[in-house]
Amino acid sequence: MARQRMVSIAEMNGVGIASDHSNPILTTEISMKNPTPYLKMRVLGAIDMAPGISIRDRIRHVSQMPFTDEDGIVRTFTWRTISTWLYRYKSQGVTGMQNKTRSDKGSPRKVVPEKVLEAVEQALPFFRGKSHRLSEIYRVCIERGLLRREEIAPNTFRRTVAQFEMLKPDAEVTNKQRLAFSKEHANEMWQADTMFGPYLKVGSHSVQTKLIAFIDDASRVLCHGEFFLQENIDTLIKALRSALYKRGVPESLYVDNGSIYSSKEITLICARIGCILCHTPVRDGAAKGKIERFFRSVREGFLIRQLDLSSLEVFNRQFIAWVEEEYNDRTHSAIGMKPIDRFGLDLKRIRFLPPNDVTDEFFFMEETRQVKVDNTFSIKNQRFEAPADLRNRSIQVRFDRHSFSKVIVYFKGSRIGQAQPLDPTANDRHPNHPFHPSQVGAASGQGDFSPSNPNPQLPKSP
Numbered sequence: 001m002a003r004q005r006m007v008s009i010a011e012m013n014g015v016g017i018a019s020d021h022s023n024p025i026l027t028t029e030i031s032m033k034n035p036t037p038y039l040k041m042r043v044l045g046a047i048d049m050a051p052g053i054s055i056r057d058r059i060r061h062v063s064q065m066p067f068t069d070e071d072g073i074v075r076t077f078t079w080r081t082i083s084t085w086l087y088r089y090k091s092q093g094v095t096g097m098q099n100k101t102r103s104d105k106g107s108p109r110k111v112v113p114e115k116v117l118e119a120v121e122q123a124l125p126f127f128r129g130k131s132h133r134l135s136e137i138y139r140v141c142i143e144r145g146l147l148r149r150e151e152i153a154p155n156t157f158r159r160t161v162a163q164f165e166m167l168k169p170d171a172e173v174t175n176k177q178r179l180a181f182s183k184e185h186a187n188e189m190w191q192a193d194t195m196f197g198p199y200l201k202v203g204s205h206s207v208q209t210k211l212i213a214f215i216d217d218a219s220r221v222l223c224h225g226e227f228f229l230q231e232n233i234d235t236l237i238k239a240l241r242s243a244l245y246k247r248g249v250p251e252s253l254y255v256d257n258g259s260i261y262s263s264k265e266i267t268l269i270c271a272r273i274g275c276i277l278c279h280t281p282v283r284d285g286a287a288k289g290k291i292e293r294f295f296r297s298v299r300e301g302f303l304i305r306q307l308d309l310s311s312l313e314v315f316n317r318q319f320i321a322w323v324e325e326e327y328n329d330r331t332h333s334a335i336g337m338k339p340i341d342r343f344g345l346d347l348k349r350i351r352f353l354p355p356n357d358v359t360d361e362f363f364f365m366e367e368t369r370q371v372k373v374d375n376t377f378s379i380k381n382q383r384f385e386a387p388a389d390l391r392n393r394s395i396q397v398r399f400d401r402h403s404f405s406k407v408i409v410y411f412k413g414s415r416i417g418q419a420q421p422l423d424p425t426a427n428d429r430h431p432n433h434p435f436h437p438s439q440v441g442a443a444s445g446q447g448d449f450s451p452s453n454p455n456p457q458l459p460k461s462p
Contacts, residue, residue, distance in 0.1 A: 035077070037097035039069050040085050043077060047086070059083055111151045113164050118258055119146035120166050125196050134158050134167075182334075183218040186346035189278075190214050190223060190243075190250040191291040192261070195298065197227055200309055209312070211298065211319075212239040215291050216247065217254075219342035220332050222294065222323050223247040227316050234401065236260045240269065241363055247343070248350040252276040254288060265365065272362045273353070297327065361408055364398035371395055376422055379404065387417030 035043075046065060052058035056079075063079040088096030123140040124132075138157045141147040152160070161167060183189050197209035212235060213225035224243035228235040253270060255261035257279050270277040280288060302322045308314050328340040335342055353359050369377040371390045376383050379397060384407055386395070396410040397419070407419040 034099045035075070036070060037094065037099070039067060039075075040097045041089075041094075043067060043082055044086055044089055047082070059086070111147065113160055114257070115259065116147070116152065116157065116160050117164065117166050120161065122146055122196075134161060137161075185349055186216055186219045186221070186343045187248055187250045187350050189217040189252045189254055191217060191254045191288045192240075193256060193288055193291045193295070194231055194258070195295045198303060198307075198309060200229070200312055200315065202229065209315070210235075211295075212236060213291060213294065214239070214243040214247075214253075215294050216250070216339075216343060217290060218346070219339050220290065220294075220335060221247070221328050221339035221343040225319065225323060227312060227319060229312060231260065233260055233263055233265050236263075237265060237269070237363055237401075240266070244273070244353050245355060248352045249273050250275055252278055254278045254280065256280050256288065268366055269362055294327075301326070357406075361398055361406075364406075364408065365401050366396055366398050369395055369397050377419075379407065383422040384419040385422050387419055390416070 043062060046062045047055070047058050050058040050061040050065075052061055059082050060079045063077060063082055066074045066076055068074050085097065119141045120137060123137050123144065123146060126140050126144075127136075134157070135154065138147075138154055141157075142149055147157070192212070192214045195211040195213070197211050199206040199208050207229050209227040209229060210231040211225060211227050212231070214223040215221070216223055224239060224246055226239050226242065228239075253275055255277070260266070262279065267277055302319065307318055329338055331337060332339050332342075353362075367379065369379070371377050371386050371393050373391055375386050375389060375391050377386065377395065377397070378384070379399060382404060384404075387409055388411075390409070390411060393411065395416075398408045398410065400406060404421070409416040409419050
C-alpha cells in the first residue's frame with residue numbers, strides 16, 4: 001500500500017518507476033528527485049527518432065520508453081511532462097531545462113509565519129505558565145479558531161515554530177536596555193492592546209471575552225475599554241470610535257503587530273483623523289509597558305471581585321463603573337495625582353471629534369471603483385449613481401462595513417457627495433406633454449374613446 005501511494009505521487013509529478021527494479025523502496029525514494037537537464041535532453045532527443053506521423057504521436061511513443069538516469073535508476077515520464085520540456089526547450093533553450101528551486105521552499109504556503117506567531121502568543125495564556133508541548137499549543141490554536149487545520153498541518157506548524165524560534169525567549173528583547181519615559185502632554189500618544197478576560201455563557205457554550213483598551217501615555221487615564229466576545233476589525237473600530245469621541249484625537253497611537261492593529265481599516269482611520277500609527281518591535285510586548293500595567297490592575301483590582309457574568313452588557317457596565325469611579329479617579333503612584341485631573345490640565349490642547357454624520361465617515365471602509373459610461377458603479381453587486389458627472393474616472397467610495405445606507409464618493413481627495421442606489425425606472429425619460437387616449441377625440445372633435453364609442457374616427461392627416 002505504501003509503495004502504491006508513493007508511486008501514485010511520483011506519477012502525478014510526471015515520473016514513472018520501472019516495475020522490474022530489484023529494490024522498490026530505493027527506487028521510490030530516488031525517483032522523487034527532479035530529473036537532471038542531461039536526462040531531459042536525452043528524452044527530447046528520442047522524439048526525433050520515435051515512430052509516428054505527428055509530433056504528439058512521437059511524444060506518446062517516447063512516454064512509453066524507459067530511460068536510465070545517472071544513478072542507474074530506470075524511469076519513465078508522462079507525455080504531458082515531455083511536452084512541457086519540449087515547449088521550454090524551444091522557447092528558452094538549454095536554460096529552460098534547469099531545475100528551479102521554489103521561492104517559498106521550506107515555508108508554509110497557506111499561512112504566513114506572522115499569523116502563526118500571533119496564534120501562538122494568543123494560545124500561550126491558556127496554559128497559565130504550566131509546561132506544554134507543541135501538539136497542545138496546536139490543538140488550542142485549532143479549537144479557539146486561531147488557525148484552521150486546512151491552513152497549516154501539525155508537522156508544518158511544528159516546523160514553523162521551530163524555524164522561527166517562536167517559543168524561545170528573545171535575548172534581544174529580554175536583555176534590552178529600557179528607559180522610563182512619559183509624554184509631556186495628554187493625547188500626545190495612546191497605547192492600545194487586547195487582554196483575554198473571563199468566560200461568559202453564550203447559549204450552550206462558554207466564550208472567552210477580550211478586553212480592547214486605550215490608555216493615554218501622559219495622564220494614564222483610560223480613554224476607553226470594552227469587553228467583546230470576538231477580537232476582530234469590527235470590535236476594534238467600535239472601541240476606537242468610543243475612545244475618540246470620549247477623549248479626543250491622539251497625535252499618535254502605539255500598538256503591536258497583531259493583524260487587527262496593522263489592518264488597512266485602522267491605517268486609513270488614523271490617516272483620516274491625523275493620527276500617526278506606530279507599531280512596537282516584533283515580539284517586544286514590554287514596549288507597551290503602560291497598557292500592560294493597566295491590564296495587571298484589571299486582573300488584580302477588578303476581575304477578583306464578585307462580578308455578574310450573566311451577559312456581556314452587564315459585565316461591561318460593571319467594568320466602566322470601576323474605571324470611572326476607581327481607576328481614573330484614584331491617585332496614580334507614577335504621576336502623583338488622579339489620571340482624570342492630569343488629563344484635564346491639557347484640556348485646551350485636545351482636539352475633539354464633533355459628533356455628526358460627516359465624522360462617522362472617518363470609520364467607513366474605502367474602496368476604489370471605476371465609474372462606467374452611464375455614471376454608475378457597483379459595490380458588492382449593488383449599483384449606485386455617482387453624485388456628479390464622473391464617467392470613466394476612478395473614484396474612492398466610503399461606506400459602512402455592514403450596510404449601504406450611506407455611500408460617500410471622493411474624487412482626488414475631495415468629498416463629492418452621497419451616492420444613491422440606481423433606480424432605472426426613475427431615469428426613464430417621459431414626454432414633455434403626457435399623451436392620454438381621451439385627448440385624441442377631444443382634439444379632433446370626431447369621437448371619444450369610451451365604452452359607448454369603442455371605434456371613434458381618428459383625425460385625418462393634413
